[in-house]
Amino acid sequence: MKGKILLFAAVLVAIGIVIYTRSQPEVAPPSPVGERSGIVERVGAGVISTDRNETFPAIDPVTGTLYYSVYDDSFDEQTIMFARQDGAGWGEPQIAPFSGRWKDRAPRFSADGTILYITSNRPGMRPNDGIEMDLWMIRRNGSKWGPPVPQGYPTNSWSNDMHAGVTDGDLWFASDRESSLGGADIYHVSYDGTETHLPAPVNSELSQPDLWISNDESWMILVITDHPDGHGGDDLYLSRLDGDAWSVPTNLGPEVNSAEYEYGPAVSPDGEYLYFTSHRGGNADIYRAPLRLVVE
Secondary structure (H helix, E strand, O other): OOOHHHHHHHHHHHHHHHHHHHOOOOOEEEEEEOEEEEOOOEEEEOOOEOOOOEEEEEEEEOOOOOOEEEEOOOOOOOOEEEEHHHOOOOOOOOOOOOOOOOOOEEEEEEOOOOEEEEEEEEOOOOOOOOOEEEEEEEEEEEEEEEEOOEEOOOOOOOOEEEEEEEOOEEEEEEOOOOOOOOOEEEEEOOOOEEEEEOOOOOOOOOEEEEEEEEEOOOOOEEEOOOOOOOOOOEEEEEEEEEOEEEEEOEEOOOOOOOOOEEEEEOOOOOOEEEEEEOOOOOOOOOEEEEHHHHHH
C-alpha cells in the first residue's frame, strides 16, 4: 500500500511539473544588442561591449558579421575583431585573420562588401613606417580576405591618413597632412586619383578626424572635435550635399552625443541603424540608434 501511495504522489508531481512547464511563457533568446538608454543601445553588452575599449564598428554587407577594433589604454595595441550573431545573440569575438600584429583599426566596407579598408601603421613603402597611420585595402577572395595592400599617393601621404569613407570607386578619409586647416581634415580621392580637400563648412580650424558617407555621396556623418555647440570631445554631425556645396554640419543631439567622445560612425547595410563608438560608460563601447530617429 505504501508503494502505491508513493507511486501516486510521484505521478501527481510529474503532472504538476508538466502543467507548470506548459503554462510558462516562452523565454526570448538573449538580445543581440544588450542595454538600452532612450533610443541608444549598447551593442552586445558583456560580449562585444566589455571592459576593453571597442571602437569603429562596421557591418559586413555580405555576411552581416560585425567588425570592430579594440585597443589598450596606451594605444600600443590596436586589433580588428569580428563577431557573428544568430538568434541566440553574439558569438565569441575573434581576431580578424589579417590583424593582430600591427596597430589596426577602423574597418570600413565598400557597399557591395567586396573590399574592406583599414587604418594601420604596418610597414609599407615609406621611411616613417610604423609611426603614421595609412589606409590599406583588402579584397574579398571567396569566403576569405586577401592580404592588405597599402594605398598609394595621394591617398597616403607623409602624415596620418585614416578612417576611410567608401563610395563607388572613391575614398573619403581624414588626414592631418600639411594642407589641413587645423587638426585632421576630410579629403576625397576619386577613382582617377584626383584629390580634393573639402572646403568649409565641412573642414575648419577644428579637427574633423572621421566620417561616414552615403554611397550616393549625398550626405555624410562627420566627426568634429570640441565644436563650440558640441556636447564634449568628439561629436557626430550631419552634413548634406546641397547642389555643389555641403551644408553646415548639424549636431545629432544629446541622445547620440554625450559629454564624452563619440566617433566611428557607420550605417548598417539595410539603412536601419547608425552604429558608433561612445565613451559615455567610462571606456569605449559600441552603440547603435535607429537612423530615422537621429537623421532627419
